Amino acid sequence: DAGVTQSPTHLIKTRGQHVTLRCSPISGHKSVSWYQQVLGQGPQFIFQYYEKEERGRGNFPDRFSARQFPNYSSELNVNALLLGDSALYLCASSWGGQGGTEAFFGQGTRLTVV
Amino acid sequence: RKEVEQDPGPFNVPEGATVAFNCTYSNSASQSFFWYRQDCRKEPKLLMSVYSSGNEDGRFTAQLNRASQYISLLIRDSKLSDSATYLCVVNYGYYSGAGSYQLTFGKGTKLSVIP
Numbered sequence: 001d002a003g004v005t006q007s008p009t010h011l012i013k014t015r016g017q018h019v020t021l022r023c024s025p026i027s028g029h030k031s032v033s034w035y036q037q038v039l040g041q042g043p044q045f046i047f048q049y050y051e052k053e054e055r056g057r058g059n060f061p062d063r064f065s066a067r068q069f070p071n072y073s074s075e076l077n078v079n080a081l082l083l084g085d086s087a088l089y090l091c092a093s094s095w096g097g098q099g100g101t102e103a104f105f106g107q108g109t110r111l112t113v114v
Numbered sequence: 115r116k117e118v119e120q121d122p123g124p125f126n127v128p129e130g131a132t133v134a135f136n137c138t139y140s141n142s143a144s145q146s147f148f149w150y151r152q153d154c155r156k157e158p159k160l161l162m163s164v165y166s167s168g169n170e171d172g173r174f175t176a177q178l179n180r181a182s183q184y185i186s187l188l189i190r191d192s193k194l195s196d197s198a199t200y201l202c203v204v205n206y207g208y209y210s211g212a213g214s215y216q217l218t219f220g221k222g223t224k225l226s227v228i229p
Contacts, residue, residue, distance in 0.1 A: 031215055033215060033216070033217070035217075035219075040221075041221055041222075042118075042201050042219030042220050042221050042222050043158065043201075043217070043219045044219070045216045045217060045218065048215055048216055050215075055215070056215070056216045058216070090157055090158070092217070094215060096215075102160050102163075103160070103215065103217060104160075105157035105158050105159070106157060107156070107157050108157050
């Protein structure tokens with residue numbers, strides 16, 4: 001079975017632009033979460049969606065938004081990009097929306113803002 | 115105070131050594147606990163869940179002390195392939211019909227196993 005897939009794998013954007021990152025969870029998984037990992041730090045929680053509803057939001061500005069589609073895939077959108085948004089963006093899927101079930105991560109999208 | 119704090123590292127150990135990682139968390143309402151492993155420029159992968167009773171998987175042993183809000187990971191007989199960054203992870207989500215799943219990661223401790 002395919003794991004969590006993210007696209008694109010690498011992306012270079014200019015300050016002020018917007019970006020859309022995509023994630024397809026493992027088949028049968030209904031929960032998708034997004035994380036930002038800057039160099040030298042652990043991943044930081046951005047959003048969680050379960051059954052197309054937002055279940056959690058981390059401490060990120062409103063420039064960050066996300067949604068989940070009926071097929072459980074998800075998009076993360078970032079507007080008005082800043083240099084500090086340069087990071088590895090990770091998507092994680094799990095079967096349920098509750099803690100305790102394993103979260104599987106995609107390979108990430110490496111975003112560089114210049 | 116940071117929510118999840120780990121040993122700063124890095125740890126450089128010879129093959130065959132035993133190495134211990136320590137982690138503390140600040141939110142006593144935390145529900146579940148994990149150790150993830152992350153190789154350079156790769157995604158994190160679950161190494162093991164951590165339970166109050168302690169759990170062991172081969173050369174790896176994890177312990178949780180809820181009273182002290184402390185988590186540990188012990189690696190015995192280190193292999194070159196154990197070289198990676200080890201991330202202590204806590205889930206602050208809650209168990210209910212509308213559960214949430216929000217992992218909080220420590221900064222990670224880098225381990226280098228030397229021949």
